[in-house]
Amino acid sequence: MARKLLLENINVPGIHSFDVYRQNGGYRSVEKALKTMTPEAVVEEVKTSGLRGRGGAGFPTGMKWSFLAKPEGRERYLVCNADESEPGTFKDRYLMTHIPHLLIEGMIVASFALGAKTSYIYVRGEMMPQIRILERAIAEAKNAGFLGKNILGSGYDLELYVHPGGGAYICGEETALIESLEGKRGNPRIKPPFPAISGVWACPTVVNNVETIAAVVPIINDGGEGYAQVGIGRSTGTKLISASGNLNKPGVYEIELGLPVEEFIYSDEYCGGIANGKKLKAVVAGGSSVPILPANLILNTINGQPRLMSYESLADGGFQTGSMLGSGGFIAFDEDQCIVRNTWNFSRFYHHESCGQCSPCREGTGWMEKVLHRLEYGHGKMSDIDLLVDVSKKIEGNTICPLGDAAAWPVASAIRHFRDEFEWHVTHPKEALERNYGIANYANPLPKFEEVVGQN
Amino acid sequence: MLSVTEHKEIEFSSELVKQFDEIVTRYPQGKQKSALLPVLHLVQAEYGWVSPEAMDKVADYLQIKPIEVYEVATFYTMFFLRPQGKYVLEVCRTGPCCLVGAEKIMAHIEKTLGVKEGEITQDGMFSWRGVECLAACGMAPVLQIGPEYTFYENLTEESVDKLIETLRNKL
Numbered sequence: 149m150a151r152k153l154l155l156e157n158i159n160v161p162g163i164h165s166f167d168v169y170r171q172n173g174g175y176r177s178v179e180k181a182l183k184t185m186t187p188e189a190v191v192e193e194v195k196t197s198g199l200r201g202r203g204g205a206g207f208p209t210g211m212k213w214s215f216l217a218k219p220e221g222r223e224r225y226l227v228c229n230a231d232e233s234e235p236g237t238f239k240d241r242y243l244m245t246h247i248p249h250l251l252i253e254g255m256i257v258a259s260f261a262l263g264a265k266t267s268y269i270y271v272r273g274e275m276m277p278q279i280r281i282l283e284r285a286i287a288e289a290k291n292a293g294f295l296g297k298n299i300l301g302s303g304y305d306l307e308l309y310v311h312p313g314g315g316a317y318i319c320g321e322e323t324a325l326i327e328s329l330e331g332k333r334g335n336p337r338i339k340p341p342f343p344a345i346s347g348v349w350a351c352p353t354v355v356n357n358v359e360t361i362a363a364v365v366p367i368i369n370d371g372g373e374g375y376a377q378v379g380i381g382r383s384t385g386t387k388l389i390s391a392s393g394n395l396n397k398p399g400v401y402e403i404e405l406g407l408p409v410e411e412f413i414y415s416d417e418y419c420g421g422i423a424n425g426k427k428l429k430a431v432v433a434g435g436s437s438v439p440i441l442p443a444n445l446i447l448n449t450i451n452g453q454p455r456l457m458s459y460e461s462l463a464d465g466g467f468q469t470g471s472m473l474g475s476g477g478f479i480a481f482d483e484d485q486c487i488v489r490n491t492w493n494f495s496r497f498y499h500h501e502s503c504g505q506c507s508p509c510r511e512g513t514g515w516m517e518k519v520l521h522r523l524e525y526g527h528g529k530m531s532d533i534d535l536l537v538d539v540s541k542k543i544e545g546n547t548i549c550p551l552g553d554a555a556a557w558p559v560a561s562a563i564r565h566f567r568d569e570f571e572w573h574v575t576h577p578k579e580a581l582e583r584n585y586g587i588a589n590y591a592n593p594l595p596k597f598e599e600v601v602g603q604n
Numbered sequence: 605m606l607s608v609t610e611h612k613e614i615e616f617s618s619e620l621v622k623q624f625d626e627i628v629t630r631y632p633q634g635k636q637k638s639a640l641l642p643v644l645h646l647v648q649a650e651y652g653w654v655s656p657e658a659m660d661k662v663a664d665y666l667q668i669k670p671i672e673v674y675e676v677a678t679f680y681t682m683f684f685l686r687p688q689g690k691y692v693l694e695v696c697r698t699g700p701c702c703l704v705g706a707e708k709i710m711a712h713i714e715k716t717l718g719v720k721e722g723e724i725t726q727d728g729m730f731s732w733r734g735v736e737c738l739a740a741c742g743m744a745p746v747l748q749i750g751p752e753y754t755f756y757e758n759l760t761e762e763s764v765d766k767l768i769e770t771l772r773n774k775l
């Protein structure tokens with residue numbers, strides 16, 4: 149069995165309760181940090197660990213923390229991003245449901261490191277059951293002296309609150325989340341200033357993903373060096389992968405970074421292969437926003453190296469032949485799935501979720517949805533395919549926040565790798581409505597790599 | 605004021621106001637506007653939707669302008685701006701759920717309830733709509749029902765029938 153740092157005790161009966169969690173070594177990192185370490189030393193450990201943000205962007209957490217401004221006489225805030233809404237991602241829900249105290253414990257240590265006296269967990273509004281679970285866990289921790297005034301006699305005070313969202317994907321973007329926490333519409337802010345200088349209520353603020361905060365616990369317990377020994381290269385530690393789609397065993401898995409993709413998909417320890425004896429057609433490896441890859445390119449890089457579950461390996465080949473680890477939302481498509489339909493579905497999502505501030509995103513996502521709908525339902529023209537590429541290029545890089553890019557990439561990559569399936573929808577409109585294009589071109593037998601690349 | 609006609613003042617129960625008061629304490633002095641989303645959730649749980657009258661009252665309570673409440677209530681998809689069925693079935697319609705049959709489930713719900721997306725059944729018991737990814741893609745297809753957002757996973761046509769039957773017979 150692979151090493152687990154977050155979910156080691158997930159199957160211990162009653163682990164969601166304070167007592168059982170504590171009996172299994174819970175809250176040791178709070179004791180260690182508050183009694184034996186300075187806040188700066190905690191930040192140093194996190195830097196040494198090489199931990200990178202687990203919310204999608206992969207920014208080094210220790211560095212982010214060291215950017216936090218510390219003006220005299222101003223409050224600083226830590227806000228946990230539990231807005232989890234990226235299609236394909238459900239690890240944070242899992243963690244909060246089954247082992248909520250891991251997040252609370254991480255929040256205490258991280259807040260201490262940053263000098264925050266009040267911290268918030270921003271949970272997406274639909275996760276009302278998880279909000280209740282967290283509120284209960286906070287009450288238990290407070291009762292045991294791990295929250296509130298003078299925690300463990302250290303002189304450090306911390307209040308922790310849960311804040312519900314209202315159902316808007318864009319509030320996962322950190323400046324939109326801050327606006328939302330202030331009771332406003334979730335319109336992302338123009339940066340700079342960055343939240344580290346001016347965040348919630350114009351105070352210095354750090355926003356971190358649930359899993360990032362949870363990872364602080366093993367980092368403090370085992371030391372940053374210990375954590376850095378797990379994983380591969382600059383992808384240190386473990387990662388929670390949300391596996392969905394046509395798999396035998398979809399679910400949340402904690403993997404050591406560096407695990408071969410093939411092992412993750414096919415071994416019984418993880419997803420157990422493709423459901424119903426079908427073949428793999430494609431994978432979206434890091435949540436809906438990252439480029440889709442055909443089966444051959446997800447299993448191997450363009451140079452024929454086995455593809456690994458790590459930041460670097462998944463990005464190998466750039467956007468021509470690679471993708472991204474993103475949030476770790478691993479979506480598998482079997483041979484019966486229609487790429488055009490899924491691309492239309494995703495573009496509808498981004499159109500629906502665009503906050504509407506920037507014209508390229510607001511208008512472009514709408515156009516892409518409309519054109520893709522037309523193609524999927526057999527009314528498309530050949531020129532529509534290049535029109536989509538053109539629109540996606542005009543959105544990319546021209547917007548206030550990365551939602552624009554996130555909307556453009558899935559469309560551009562689907563056309564890059566599956567262009568003939570789009571063309572087939574134009575040339576065979578009736579058939580396209582009745583049956584799938586098939587995978588003869590994509591997987592098993594694997595296509596020649598030149599064919600895939602040659603289409604660009 | 606959103607609707608000029610039929611604008612009735614409403615009064616929040618003291619029980620509800622007590623909950624609002626507690627929520628406001630979570631934010632710094634003078635930042636009570638931050639309580640807006642949690643307060644709107646409580647209002648919707650109480651009345652089943654967020655009416656213009658309720659929004660005005662919330663504005664009063666938080667000492668902010670009514671427009672500040674309207675613009676938020678209309679931005680976030682969880683808030684219903686008109687009355688709904690007693691139970692609103694919200695089915696995830698996003699990619700990963702569709703890979704394993706979410707579209708069939710929605711078609712089945714439409715047929716079983718006999719109403720289109722967004723409409724209310726004659727008896728006022730049900731409405732339904734498709735929503736975007738609910739962060740439960742590994743248990744797909746899924747649906748949720750407010751105000752507690754109870755979750756129903758790995759849906760089949762049979763399990764949906766059973767659920768609707770159970771809700772119908774629940775007083």
Ligand SMILES: Cc1cc2nc3c(=O)[nH]c(=O)nc-3n(C[C@H](O)[C@H](O)[C@H](O)COP(=O)(O)O)c2cc1C
Pocket residue numbers: 200201202203204205206207209229230231232233234317318319320321322323355356357358360361549550551554
């Ligand atoms: C449109 C959009 C949606 C996002 N949604 C989430 C989310 O649901 N959860 C999350 O942790 N980060 C999300 N992010 C990333 C955050 O902006 C931010 O980078 C992250 O919370 C930082 O935490 P980390 O460094 O711990 O990953 C999103 C970003 C964008 C642009």
Ligand code: SF4
Pocket residue numbers: 318335336501502503504505506507509510547548549550551552
């Ligand atoms: S890119 Fe889209 S979501 Fe982001 S700020 Fe602009 S309009 Fe809003």
Ligand code: FES
Pocket residue numbers: 235236237696697698699700701702736737738739740741742744746
């Ligand atoms: S796509 Fe349905 S829960 Fe994520």
